[in-house]
Each structure stands twice: as C-alpha cells, then as structure tokens.
Amino acid sequence: MPKAAISTNFTAAVDRRRNLWKTEAAAGHDVPRGFHPFAASPLTIDEGPALRPVTDRRMALARRAIQEIRGPALARRILPGLPLTLGITLVYVAVIVLLPLGALIFKAASLGPADYWTIVSSDRAVASYRVTMLCAAAATAFNLVFGMALAWVIVRYRFPGRRIVDALVDLPFALPTAVAGIALTTLFASNGWFGGALSALGLKVAYTPLGIIVAMAFTSLPFIVRTVQPVLEELDGALEEAAQTLGASDGEIFRKVLLPQLFPALLAGLSLSFARSLGEFGAIIFIAGNQPYETEITALLAFIRLEEYDYPASAAIASVMLMAAFLMLAITNILQTRALRYTVKG
Amino acid sequence: MxxxxxxxxxxxxxxxxxxxxxxxxxxxxxxxxxxxxxxxxxxxxxxxFSKGAAFFAKSITDRDTAHAIWMTALTALIAVPINTVFGVAAAWAITKFDFPGRRLLLVVIEIPFSVSPIVAGVAYLFVYGLQGLFGDALQSADMKILFALPGIVLASLFVTAPFVARELIPLMQAQGRDLEEAATSLGASGWRTFFSVTLPNIKWALLYGVILCNARVMGEFGAVSVVSGNIRGQTNTLPLHIELLYHDYNAVGAFAAASILASLAIVTLIAKVALERRGAGRVRRPALAGPGLAGPTLETTEPGMSKP
CATH class of the missing domain: 1.20.5 (Single alpha-helices involved in coiled-coils or other helix-helix interfaces)
Incomplete structure (x- = not known):
C-alpha cells in the first residue's frame, strides 16, 4: 500500500472513532473512563491497535490485584497516620475547646429560664450590651474608611515606606492588648500627647465611650485591610479601562465598577472587625473608665460578676457573649463564602 | 484554579x-x-525611659517583674509546642484524608478565634474551678489547676489553638498528597514521609504559625486574667503584671515591662515579613469554613509551591 493511502486511512479511522465517541456521549451513554478517540473502544471498529478500554470494573480488578500483592497500603487510602493524627485532633479539640464551652453552657442552662432572663435582661447588662455594640459599630465604621484607604494606598501606589506601612498594619495583632491599652490610655489622657490637644477642642477621650471606640478601632484595624487587600490586588484593570473609555469619571468608576467587586470582601472584613470589637477586653478596660451604665462593656461585666463570686450571673452574661460570637461566626462565614466568588480566579 | x-x-x-x-x-x-x-x-x-535608663533597668530586673517574665516564658515553652503538635496533627488529618465531618472539624478548630478571651477564661472556671465540673474531684485529689500555672497554660492553649493549624491547612491542601503517596509507595514509613517529604515543604509556614502563636501566648491578657488569680510574684504573667504596676501608679514601671512585650511584637512583625518573603502566610483560605477547602480558593504565589 502506498504511504499516502495508509496515512489517509488512519486519519479517516480516527475521525470515525471521534465521531462515534461524540454520538455515544451525546446520546447520554456512559462513555467509559479512559475512552479516547485514539484508543480502542468497546464499539466495534476494525482498524487500529486492539487496546482494551479502562473501565471501572477493570480498575477495581487492578486495584484488588495490587492490594493482594502489596497489602492494603496501595488501596484507596494510601497514607498512614489517620488514626494517630485524627485521634490527637479530636481529643484535643474536645478537651481544650469543646469541654470548657460546654461547661459554660451547662452552667448557664442550669440557672433555669426565669433566673437566666432576669440576669441577662437586667438594666446594667442591657446598658453594657448597648455600650459594647454602639462602640463596636462606631469603631468598625472608622475602620471601614481608614482600612479601605490604607488597603488602597498599599495596593495602588508605590511610595517610599510602603512596605513598612504594610508591615505595621499587623501591629495591633502583634501588640498584646494590655500593652495597647496602657499606651492608648497614656496618649489620650488629658495630659497625654493627643489628650492635651483634644481637650483644648473640648473633646475628652480617655474614660469616656470615645476611649472605648479608640481601643476597639485600634485592635480591629487589620481585619478590613487584610480582607480587602487581596481582592484589590486581583482586580481586573480591563474593567476600569472599559469604564473609562465609555466616559465614566473616576468617582463613578469607583462606585459602580470597583465597589461592587470589593463589596463582599468589605462586608466580610466588617463582620470580622465588629466581632473582634464585641469580644475585646484587654485594651478597653484601661481606657474606658468602666462606669456602670456609661462605659462598662459586657466582657467587663462578666469579669466583675466573677470577682463578686456571682458565678451564675457571670456564666449567664458570658453565654450571651458566646451566642453573639457564634452568630457573628455564622454571619462571617456566609459573607466570606459569598466573597469568595470574587476572589476565585479562572 | x-x-x-x-x-x-x-x-x-x-x-x-x-x-x-x-x-x-x-x-x-x-x-x-x-x-x-x-x-x-x-x-x-x-x-x-522617661525616668532614665537606670530606672528602666531597675524596673525590669525587679523581683516580681522578673518572675512575671519567667512565668510568661514558661507558659510559652509549654503551650507553643503543644499547639504546634496539635496544629500539625490536625493539618495532616484534615488535608491527607477524606472523612465525613472534615469541614465541621475545621469550624470547631477555629472557634477560639471568635470567642472573647474573657468568655474562654470564664468557661475554664466552670471546668476546673471549685464551682466547676471537676471542682470536687480536683479538690479531693488536692490538685490545683486554676490560679496556678496549669490554668494559665490551659487558657493560653484555648486562645491559640487554631494558630498553627490555620497556617498549615490551606498550604498542605494546595500541595496535595502526591509527594507523600509517592514516598509511601516507595516504602517510606509515615514518620519518614513526614520528616523528609512534608516538613521541608511546610517549614516556613509552620514557623510562621509558631511565631504568631508564641506572640499571642506571651501577650494573652483576658483569658489568663480570669484563671490566674493575679497573685503577685506567683501567678502573674507579664501582661497581668503590667496591669498591676499600672494600677499601682507605677506607670513607668508598667511601660518598662510593656516595652519587653512591644519589642517582642516588633520582632514578631519582622519575622513575619521575612517569612512572608519565603512564601509563608501567602496561601490563605479566606473563609473560615466556606466552600474553600477545595482547590479553587487557594492560591500560591511561590511557583515552587503551586500544584502543577
């Protein structure tokens, strides 16, 4: 047979197989794994090498054969160590994380609904919820603007000291809260660097709700920066360019093109920041003044009840904080799951 | 991806x-x-340093301050290795195997991040305190856990439990199981596979997690202040000692002690930046327990670390 004829025959055979495969798949038949137009197929075709398709049944046979030769190591679960590592993990999580939280819930539940309600709805407790939530909201609002600007500047601009600023963003996480607390208190006390200037303006920060806001804003600042930053880095410049060629102004582009893309990450950062502010203790108690009904946060109230040996009240208030934390955890999870849609590439 | x-x-x-x-x-x-x-x-x-270097030196060498430094170091020496072992074990179990409830386990591991330290402290009181679950048993056995070092260590363990695991899980997830499976099929034991195959790939991320964990252990205030009992010169860690000095109107002494922790924070930040240059901390699972366990949300910037 002439060379050209062989080549044409072969191509024609391949084409035929490919078409067969396509019609087979289109008809909804299960095309077996390993089925390839260049390999042989269960469909009868007379040309080509007689390779047999890899079906699930054959795979199972092969696996069983390997298992018989080499022992179970090469079966589905190849790696060792599951009992050991999973055992350590489950025991540790049970003893260190779940046992104490369970004990707290048990203690709070043993109060009975009437007593529990009396404690958690007492005037002082409700006032502490109000102070905590309002201050956390204000601190989060500040962080929204400042954190967003900080992330924008770090990602979009190149200037001397950019890397130092980038590293400094994490300082509030690295600095122990008690240290942050005394530093902020000294800064904002009426004889401090900031306090002096602010009191000339008639503003008192230390020992007022403003102080709580300052402490909360400081300790939760990194959350918004660190959730927005990666999304901002990944933004597609082409969208901005398109908007620009269509004649949109910078402000419009930011609001209508960038903000919708950043929005999920911003929301996730906001909820993390708010949750952290709700639970913050160390930095706040130094600067807050801690007056009941005025500047007493919920965490401090739980602590004070403990020092008064009023354990049931402490358990009840702590359980409210725990529920708030779980609620925020759920919200954050939902928001971050949605935020992911915009960070997933390709 | x-x-x-x-x-x-x-x-x-x-x-x-x-x-x-x-x-x-x-x-x-x-x-x-x-x-x-x-x-x-x-x-x-x-x-x-507002009262001079001599006063600073005197403050930080004060007997109670020195003891607080020792307590803090001791707590970190116990708590950080335990949480490192836990973090590695959890990461191995979660990333190298498929089992039902994996995602739930991830959420549970990260719970301590969302719980206020005060709540953690109060919760430990109801386990090991006199009013707690084991209170009577511990008292009759004459074991002291709360208001002593074990309580401080336990509270620190709770607060920092997720640190190492959180750094390792997304990275090991992104690296896949191929290398370990190859090593095992060539006859390496589990330990050998871990030490010569897995560990070299995760060492910077591991160190990163350990450093962040250490910083948090040494700086923890809320949870520890509930369980330590604040006994000066006995159960005071450095952050608690700072509070004590501050409320004693010894602000300069408090700041001298605080400067040690602030230096630690700066060292931590520098180490963090250095490790991030080596690729640690880059692979992030943005959600606590989103769909993110699977590949697409993970992203590596270091070419050598990305899955082919």
Missing amino acids: ATAPKPRNRRPPRIGEKPIFRNGLIAIVLVLVLLVIVAPLAIIGVQA
Whole structure:
C-alpha cells in the first residue's frame, strides 16, 4: 500500500472513532473512563491497535490485584497516620475547646429560664450590651474608611515606606492588648500627647465611650485591610479601562465598577472587625473608665460578676457573649463564602 | 484554579492616579498611620525611659517583674509546642484524608478565634474551678489547676489553638498528597514521609504559625486574667503584671515591662515579613469554613509551591 493511502486511512479511522465517541456521549451513554478517540473502544471498529478500554470494573480488578500483592497500603487510602493524627485532633479539640464551652453552657442552662432572663435582661447588662455594640459599630465604621484607604494606598501606589506601612498594619495583632491599652490610655489622657490637644477642642477621650471606640478601632484595624487587600490586588484593570473609555469619571468608576467587586470582601472584613470589637477586653478596660451604665462593656461585666463570686450571673452574661460570637461566626462565614466568588480566579 | 503564577507586572491601575488625589491620599493615610499605629508604639518607649535608663533597668530586673517574665516564658515553652503538635496533627488529618465531618472539624478548630478571651477564661472556671465540673474531684485529689500555672497554660492553649493549624491547612491542601503517596509507595514509613517529604515543604509556614502563636501566648491578657488569680510574684504573667504596676501608679514601671512585650511584637512583625518573603502566610483560605477547602480558593504565589 502506498504511504499516502495508509496515512489517509488512519486519519479517516480516527475521525470515525471521534465521531462515534461524540454520538455515544451525546446520546447520554456512559462513555467509559479512559475512552479516547485514539484508543480502542468497546464499539466495534476494525482498524487500529486492539487496546482494551479502562473501565471501572477493570480498575477495581487492578486495584484488588495490587492490594493482594502489596497489602492494603496501595488501596484507596494510601497514607498512614489517620488514626494517630485524627485521634490527637479530636481529643484535643474536645478537651481544650469543646469541654470548657460546654461547661459554660451547662452552667448557664442550669440557672433555669426565669433566673437566666432576669440576669441577662437586667438594666446594667442591657446598658453594657448597648455600650459594647454602639462602640463596636462606631469603631468598625472608622475602620471601614481608614482600612479601605490604607488597603488602597498599599495596593495602588508605590511610595517610599510602603512596605513598612504594610508591615505595621499587623501591629495591633502583634501588640498584646494590655500593652495597647496602657499606651492608648497614656496618649489620650488629658495630659497625654493627643489628650492635651483634644481637650483644648473640648473633646475628652480617655474614660469616656470615645476611649472605648479608640481601643476597639485600634485592635480591629487589620481585619478590613487584610480582607480587602487581596481582592484589590486581583482586580481586573480591563474593567476600569472599559469604564473609562465609555466616559465614566473616576468617582463613578469607583462606585459602580470597583465597589461592587470589593463589596463582599468589605462586608466580610466588617463582620470580622465588629466581632473582634464585641469580644475585646484587654485594651478597653484601661481606657474606658468602666462606669456602670456609661462605659462598662459586657466582657467587663462578666469579669466583675466573677470577682463578686456571682458565678451564675457571670456564666449567664458570658453565654450571651458566646451566642453573639457564634452568630457573628455564622454571619462571617456566609459573607466570606459569598466573597469568595470574587476572589476565585479562572 | 490559577495555574499560572500571578503576573508581577500588572498594568497600571486606571483610576485614582491624579497627582493631587494620589499624593493627598498617601499623605492622609501616612499621618493616620503615624497617629494610630506608630504613636502608641512610640509612647511605650518614651514612657519606659522617661525616668532614665537606670530606672528602666531597675524596673525590669525587679523581683516580681522578673518572675512575671519567667512565668510568661514558661507558659510559652509549654503551650507553643503543644499547639504546634496539635496544629500539625490536625493539618495532616484534615488535608491527607477524606472523612465525613472534615469541614465541621475545621469550624470547631477555629472557634477560639471568635470567642472573647474573657468568655474562654470564664468557661475554664466552670471546668476546673471549685464551682466547676471537676471542682470536687480536683479538690479531693488536692490538685490545683486554676490560679496556678496549669490554668494559665490551659487558657493560653484555648486562645491559640487554631494558630498553627490555620497556617498549615490551606498550604498542605494546595500541595496535595502526591509527594507523600509517592514516598509511601516507595516504602517510606509515615514518620519518614513526614520528616523528609512534608516538613521541608511546610517549614516556613509552620514557623510562621509558631511565631504568631508564641506572640499571642506571651501577650494573652483576658483569658489568663480570669484563671490566674493575679497573685503577685506567683501567678502573674507579664501582661497581668503590667496591669498591676499600672494600677499601682507605677506607670513607668508598667511601660518598662510593656516595652519587653512591644519589642517582642516588633520582632514578631519582622519575622513575619521575612517569612512572608519565603512564601509563608501567602496561601490563605479566606473563609473560615466556606466552600474553600477545595482547590479553587487557594492560591500560591511561590511557583515552587503551586500544584502543577
């Protein structure tokens, strides 16, 4: 047979197989794994090498054969160590994380609904919820603007000291809260660097709700920066360019093109920041003044009840904080799951 | 999943490039960073030395302060290795195997991040305290857990439990199981596989997690203040001792002690940046327990670490 004829025959055979495969798949038949137009197929075709398709049944046979030769190591679960590592993990999580939280819930539940309600709805407790939530909201609002600007500047601009600023963003996480607390208190006390200037303006920060806001804003600042930053880095410049060629102004582009893309990450950062502010203790108690009904946060109230040996009240208030934390955890999870849609590439 | 490494030379951003806006925004942000982040750091140093170096030296060598430093170091020496072992075990179990409830386990591991330290402290009181679950048993066995070192260590363990696991899980997930499976099929034991195959790939991320964990253990205040009992010279860790000095109107002494922890924070930040250059901390699972366990949300920037 002439060379050209062989080549044409072969191509024609391949084409035929490919078409067969396509019609087979289109008809909804299960095309077996390993089925390839260049390999042989269960469909009868007379040309080509007689390779047999890899079906699930054959795979199972092969696996069983390997298992018989080499022992179970090469079966589905190849790696060792599951009992050991999973055992350590489950025991540790049970003893260190779940046992104490369970004990707290048990203690709070043993109060009975009437007593529990009396404690958690007492005037002082409700006032502490109000102070905590309002201050956390204000601190989060500040962080929204400042954190967003900080992330924008770090990602979009190149200037001397950019890397130092980038590293400094994490300082509030690295600095122990008690240290942050005394530093902020000294800064904002009426004889401090900031306090002096602010009191000339008639503003008192230390020992007022403003102080709580300052402490909360400081300790939760990194959350918004660190959730927005990666999304901002990944933004597609082409969208901005398109908007620009269509004649949109910078402000419009930011609001209508960038903000919708950043929005999920911003929301996730906001909820993390708010949750952290709700639970913050160390930095706040130094600067807050801690007056009941005025500047007493919920965490401090739980602590004070403990020092008064009023354990049931402490358990009840702590359980409210725990529920708030779980609620925020759920919200954050939902928001971050949605935020992911915009960070997933390709 | 982004298989190609992230392009380094992106096109210039389109908006916000007008010089007035750009320079104005940079200036505002820098001033705010100075006021909000740098000033608190600076005042610690200024206050610590406000009565001279001699007073500073006297403050930090004071008997009670020295004991607090020792307590803090001891707590970290116990708690950090335990949480490292836990983090590695959890990461191995979660990333190398498929089992039902994996995602739930991830959420549970990260619970301590969302629980207020005060709540953690109070919760431990109801386990090991006199009013707690084991209170009677512990008392009859004459074991002291609360208001002693074990209580401080336990509270620290709770607060920092997720640190190492959180760094390792996304990275090991992204690296897959191929290398370990190859090592095992060539006859390496589990330990050998871990030490010669897995560990070299995760060492920087592991160190990163350990350093962050250590910083948090040494700086923890809320949870420890509930369980330690604040006994001066006995169960005071450094952060608690700072509070004590501060409320004793010994602000300079408090700041001297605080300067030790602030230095630790700066060292931590520097180590963090150095490790991030080696690729640690880059692979992030943005959600606590989102769909993110699977590949697409993970992203590596170091080419050597990305899955082919």
